[in-house]
Structures are given as structure tokens and as C-alpha cells.
Amino acid sequence: MNTLAEENYLKAIFKLSGKQKEAVSTNAIAEELETKASSVTDMIKKLTEKKLVNYQKYQGTSLTKKGHEIAVHIVRKHRLWEVFLLKKLKFQWDEVHDVAEQLEHIKSPKLVEHLDTFLCFPQYDPHGDPIPNKNGEFPKSFSAPLIDFAAGSKGKVVGVSQDNPAFLQYLDKLEIQLGSKIQVIEKIEFDQSLEVKINGKATHISSEVAKNILIKQ
Amino acid sequence: MNTLAEENYLKAIFKLSGKQKEAVSTNAIAEELETKASSVTDMIKKLTEKKLVNYQKYQGTSLTKKGHEIAVHIVRKHRLWEVFLLKKLKFQWDEVHDVAEQLEHIKSPKLVEHLDTFLCFPQYDPHGDPIPNKNGEFPKSFSAPLIDFAAGSKGKVVGVSQDNPAFLQYLDKLEIQLGSKIQVIEKIEFDQSLEVKINGKATHISSEVAKNILIKQ
DNA sequence: AAATAAATTTAGACAAGCCTAAAAATATTT
DNA sequence: AAATATTTTTAGGCTTGTCTAAATTTATTT
Known part of the structure; x- marks a missing residue:
């Protein structure tokens, strides 16, 4: 099981590395997470140890298959919660993000799948971003x-x-x-x-x- | 804002001190939280510093008004989430507790109130425990x-x-x-x-x- | 290609929250 | 009331995740 900090690093690397999964610079991660480059180096070492990222000193970081899977799963949770907040709890468009940022770290496989069912398997979140299914596959038609x-x-x-x-x-x-x-x-x-x-x-x-x-x- | 650990301590003290808000022993808290008495002493000192508990060396701990309010609010969130999981997400009776234990720490006043509305202001959770309202008042009729x-x-x-x-x-x-x-x-x-x-x-x-x-x- | 600048890593420190072992205070026996 | 047992606290240490400052590597200028 991963810590909250680890999950946030994986998510940041996922976000920054784009579709081609390019290596991401230490500074870029630091900026994304509003932390210092030295902190990033420390954490990247731990993630390397856990085989969640590929890392060579001074050469940037990319997600391994395992790291990518975890990141996609967090993205899935984030976007499903956004849909829930907007559609069911009547949040405004711009209010959902911060709360989803917390909810995405709740650990319960059952919860995610039941939430998905409850929401009738939405394919896009309120920001128009695609929601991966439980196998980590994104809907074919992308925005x-x-x-x-x-x-x-x-x-x-x-x-x-x-x-x-x-x-x-x-x-x-x-x-x-x-x-x-x-x-x-x-x-x-x-x-x-x-x-x-x-x-x-x-x-x-x-x-x-x-x-x-x-x-x- | 309180940390997750602090919230769990307040909740434990609330649970143990009963309606009369008696002082609770260090060992009792340690047992409730499955931790060591020395860890409890450490944390109690921090909570005392923050004026969330009353504490005298060797004489046990009780919640201050502020600590009590926070504890009740966490209980409220826990029980509302239990209702949500059971009624909306079709969880089983005995599956809700562990997930609610995580969800209760989500910080968003709007979330709790909208959830309460969404659930039509339930007065009891699936275990029959009363749910305090947003002012911290419990329903009059207890189980x-x-x-x-x-x-x-x-x-x-x-x-x-x-x-x-x-x-x-x-x-x-x-x-x-x-x-x-x-x-x-x-x-x-x-x-x-x-x-x-x-x-x-x-x-x-x-x-x-x-x-x-x-x-x- | 040498000098300078920028990015990255290392070294050492700190807070939170936990631990074990030992000391101190309180409670219970005898 | 002294001896013993129990509870609680203190002291010192560990891990996680952060930081600053200094050292090192890579990139860019001149």
C-alpha cells in the first residue's frame, strides 16, 4: 500500500509525462507539487526502490508499468468523485477539485466500483477529462x-x-x-x-x- | 486544522469518556487506538497545548469544549458516510465501518452539509447510533x-x-x-x-x- | 574549450508520530 | 505502613517527509 505522499508524486509524474510517458525533470515535479527539488530527489529514490518509477541520476523520472497503473487508478478515483460531487451533491463546477483531491486517496476497491455503478459509469468528468475504467482503459474518443x-x-x-x-x-x-x-x-x-x-x-x-x-x- | 492522528485521539477520548465526560486513563486510550501508553502521553501533551483536552499528569484526560465539538463533528461525518455507503452504494452492514473510518477525515464543510441533504437528514446510522446535526446536537430519542x-x-x-x-x-x-x-x-x-x-x-x-x-x- | 549558469543531488537538520526501556508516581496488598 | 504491583511518564531513538545550504553534474555562453 502506498502513502498519500507517494500517490501524489505518482499522480504528478503521470500528469507531467503526457501520453508518450517522457521522462520528467526533478524541477518540474517540484513545481507541480509545490515542494523543493531536494525533497523530490528523496522521494524519487523511494519510488525507485519500490519499482514504481524509472530513475537515473540527473536524467529525469518516468513511471514503470506498476507506477502507471497506480497513477491511472488515482485519476479514475479523482474524476469519479468529481462527477459525484457535481451531479449528486450539487457542487459548483469550480468547487469539486479540492475535495476530490482528498477523496481520491480513500482506499477501498469496493468503494470505487460501487461509486462507478451508482454514477452509471460516466466516461468524462465535469472538466471534460476522460475517466479510465476499472482496467485502466480510457474511453476511445478523447477530448x-x-x-x-x-x-x-x-x-x-x-x-x-x-x-x-x-x-x-x-x-x-x-x-x-x-x-x-x-x-x-x-x-x-x-x-x-x-x-x-x-x-x-x-x-x-x-x-x-x-x-x-x-x-x- | 487538525491532523489525522489528532482527530483519532479526540474521537477515542470522546468514545471512552461517555455522556458524563469523565476523565479517561492513558492506558484506555492506548488500548482503544492500539498504540502504546507512551505514545498517548506524547499526543495528549500536544492536544493540551492546542487546548483540545484537559490534562493533569497521572490524572487522566478529558475533552475541552473545543475538543468535544471537533469529536462530535467527526462522529457526525462518520455516521453520515455509513448511511451513504449502505443506502446509496449498497454496501453490506458489516462493510461500512472501515471505509467510513477513512471518509470521516475528509475536510470540507460543504461536503458534509450537502451529503446530509442528499441523504435527507438521517437521524440514525446503520448501527443504530444517533447522528448529531450540524450544531452538534444529537436526536432526542436514543437507542x-x-x-x-x-x-x-x-x-x-x-x-x-x-x-x-x-x-x-x-x-x-x-x-x-x-x-x-x-x-x-x-x-x-x-x-x-x-x-x-x-x-x-x-x-x-x-x-x-x-x-x-x-x-x- | 573555458567560464558561467542552471539543474540536480548530497549532507545534515527538523517536526510528527510512533517505539522500547527505564524511572517515577499512584494503587493495591500484605 | 511497608512492600509490591500497576499505571504513567520520561528519555532516547526510529521513520517519513520535509527543509536549507553546499557540492556536483549538466547545459549554455562567450
């Missing part, structure tokens, strides 16, 4: 940041990757909501900004905004 | 162990005060379930055992068993 879509592609807004109030208010102004239909008209080379149609209406958004809107085709 | 009832009295089984599997299996054999109607026919002076009627059917149970069945009239 991705709007900025990653080519000109011409169409999709639906399934979430955001930021819940900064100013950002959410700006989306409101642009009339971008969960479920809005969105089409990429043109990508501006110069500043990576986008011409898009939102629910049929043309508008223009910056790359900063496009990075944080999640789309599912 | 009591079967053994405390006089010959002739009638009531309903609202819980048990043990969740040892052998005990629960034995109850099953006696056809005693949550909600069973029970009437005390006779109390045997000699060994404190009881003649009872369970759902109309006469049977005989030992004092050991009668101590652990909770009845509400």
Missing part, C-alpha cells in the same frame, strides 16, 4: 484542447483545463458553454490564434484560450 | 442495548454495537435483522440471559449478545 484541432474540424466543448474565474467569465462572454458546437475555420500562423464558429456564429479566440478549451469530436 | 430493557418492553432492532463477523452471522441465524420487532419476555437473574420474542417467535439469547443489540422503542 483534446481546441488548439490541437486542424482547420475545418468540428466538435463539441466537453470541458476546460483551467478553472480560473476570469477565464470562465470570458468564456461566458464568448457564449462558449459545455456542449457548444465549435468549428475551426482558420488557424493564424502568426500568433496561433483561431477563427472559429461557435454555435454557427463566427468569432476569434487567442491561442491561450484555445489551449484551455477541451473538444470532443 | 439502547437490548440488555437495558425491562421484561415486557418492546422495540425495534436499530443496530448493533459490534461488527465482528461471527456475531453478525449468529444474529442471522437467530433471524435478527435491522428492523426486527423484539420483545423481552423474561430476564434470567442467574446469567443475565433473556427470553425474547423476535418477530413473534420465542427464543433465548445470552447477555453477551443482548449487550450488543441496539433497540429503539
Whole structure:
């Protein structure tokens, strides 16, 4: 069984290493967890000992198969709890994260599976992030940041990757909501900004905004 | 904010000190928490520092008003989660305790209150124990162990005060379930055992068993 | 390629929470 | 009331997870 601190490190490495599972730098982990690089080095050594990460001095860290499985399971729990808080307990969009951050560490296999059943096996959480099933498999159709879509592609807004109030208010102004239909008209080379149609209406958004809107085709 | 260990100490002292809030011995706390007396002394000093307990060397420990409030709040959370696990997630009677033991430490005032609302403000948990409201007040009508009832009295089984599997299996054999109607026919002076009627059917149970069945009239 | 800067690791320290063993205080016997 | 037993506390130590400061390695400039 892993400690709370270990779980948080695995989750951070998972988050930082992306789909290709690249090695993650010590400083990046330190920043993600708001701790010091020396603390990270200490913990990475323990995780190496437990065969949860691959680590070579000065060369960064990546998850082993076992470490990856644990991280995905924590992500699963986090996102299921977010759905529970939003759908069942009537939390607001931006209130769920901190509580889910605590709930994700509860240890009870039965609890997760019964919660999943109770929620009718949701595939996405309130932020539009995919929820892995109990075997750690993500739903086939992924959401991705709007900025990653080519000109011409169409999709639906399934979430955001930021819940900064100013950002959410700006989306409101642009009339971008969960479920809005969105089409990429043109990508501006110069500043990576986008011409898009939102629910049929043309508008223009910056790359900063496009990075944080999640789309599912 | 209190640590997990601190919360468990407060809960243990609350449990041991009963309604009259008597001082509790160091050894009793150590036994309750399955730890050593010396560890208890250490922690009690910290809790004294934080004004959560009253403590005089060699004279035992009692909760301050503040400590009592915190303990009651943890009990509230524990029992609400038990109801959630049983009623919503379809856990078995004897599976809820260990998970609730973890969930009770989640810190989010909003979570507790929304959970309470979601569960429609239950007054008793699956073991028949009363659930304090958000002001820390217990419901007026308490359940009591079967053994405390006089010959002739009638009531309903609202819980048990043990969740040892052998005990629960034995109850099953006696056809005693949550909600069973029970009437005390006779109390045997000699060994404190009881003649009872369970759902109309006469049977005989030992004092050991009668101590652990909770009845509400 | 040498010098400088940045990233990472090591060394040593600290708080929390636990432990064992020994000392001190309290309770119980005789 | 003295002797013995029990309870509780103290002293010192260990592990986990953190920190700062210094040393080392890698990356970037000049």
C-alpha cells in the first residue's frame, strides 16, 4: 500500500509525462507539487526502490508499468468523485477539485466500483477529462484542447483545463458553454490564434484560450 | 486544522469518556487506538497545548469544549458516510465501518452539509447510533442495548454495537435483522440471559449478545 | 574549450508520530 | 505502613517527509 505522499508524486509524474510517458525533470515535479527539488530527489529514490518509477541520476523520472497503473487508478478515483460531487451533491463546477483531491486517496476497491455503478459509469468528468475504467482503459474518443484541432474540424466543448474565474467569465462572454458546437475555420500562423464558429456564429479566440478549451469530436 | 492522528485521539477520548465526560486513563486510550501508553502521553501533551483536552499528569484526560465539538463533528461525518455507503452504494452492514473510518477525515464543510441533504437528514446510522446535526446536537430519542430493557418492553432492532463477523452471522441465524420487532419476555437473574420474542417467535439469547443489540422503542 | 549558469543531488537538520526501556508516581496488598 | 504491583511518564531513538545550504553534474555562453 502506498502513502498519500507517494500517490501524489505518482499522480504528478503521470500528469507531467503526457501520453508518450517522457521522462520528467526533478524541477518540474517540484513545481507541480509545490515542494523543493531536494525533497523530490528523496522521494524519487523511494519510488525507485519500490519499482514504481524509472530513475537515473540527473536524467529525469518516468513511471514503470506498476507506477502507471497506480497513477491511472488515482485519476479514475479523482474524476469519479468529481462527477459525484457535481451531479449528486450539487457542487459548483469550480468547487469539486479540492475535495476530490482528498477523496481520491480513500482506499477501498469496493468503494470505487460501487461509486462507478451508482454514477452509471460516466466516461468524462465535469472538466471534460476522460475517466479510465476499472482496467485502466480510457474511453476511445478523447477530448483534446481546441488548439490541437486542424482547420475545418468540428466538435463539441466537453470541458476546460483551467478553472480560473476570469477565464470562465470570458468564456461566458464568448457564449462558449459545455456542449457548444465549435468549428475551426482558420488557424493564424502568426500568433496561433483561431477563427472559429461557435454555435454557427463566427468569432476569434487567442491561442491561450484555445489551449484551455477541451473538444470532443 | 487538525491532523489525522489528532482527530483519532479526540474521537477515542470522546468514545471512552461517555455522556458524563469523565476523565479517561492513558492506558484506555492506548488500548482503544492500539498504540502504546507512551505514545498517548506524547499526543495528549500536544492536544493540551492546542487546548483540545484537559490534562493533569497521572490524572487522566478529558475533552475541552473545543475538543468535544471537533469529536462530535467527526462522529457526525462518520455516521453520515455509513448511511451513504449502505443506502446509496449498497454496501453490506458489516462493510461500512472501515471505509467510513477513512471518509470521516475528509475536510470540507460543504461536503458534509450537502451529503446530509442528499441523504435527507438521517437521524440514525446503520448501527443504530444517533447522528448529531450540524450544531452538534444529537436526536432526542436514543437507542439502547437490548440488555437495558425491562421484561415486557418492546422495540425495534436499530443496530448493533459490534461488527465482528461471527456475531453478525449468529444474529442471522437467530433471524435478527435491522428492523426486527423484539420483545423481552423474561430476564434470567442467574446469567443475565433473556427470553425474547423476535418477530413473534420465542427464543433465548445470552447477555453477551443482548449487550450488543441496539433497540429503539 | 573555458567560464558561467542552471539543474540536480548530497549532507545534515527538523517536526510528527510512533517505539522500547527505564524511572517515577499512584494503587493495591500484605 | 511497608512492600509490591500497576499505571504513567520520561528519555532516547526510529521513520517519513520535509527543509536549507553546499557540492556536483549538466547545459549554455562567450
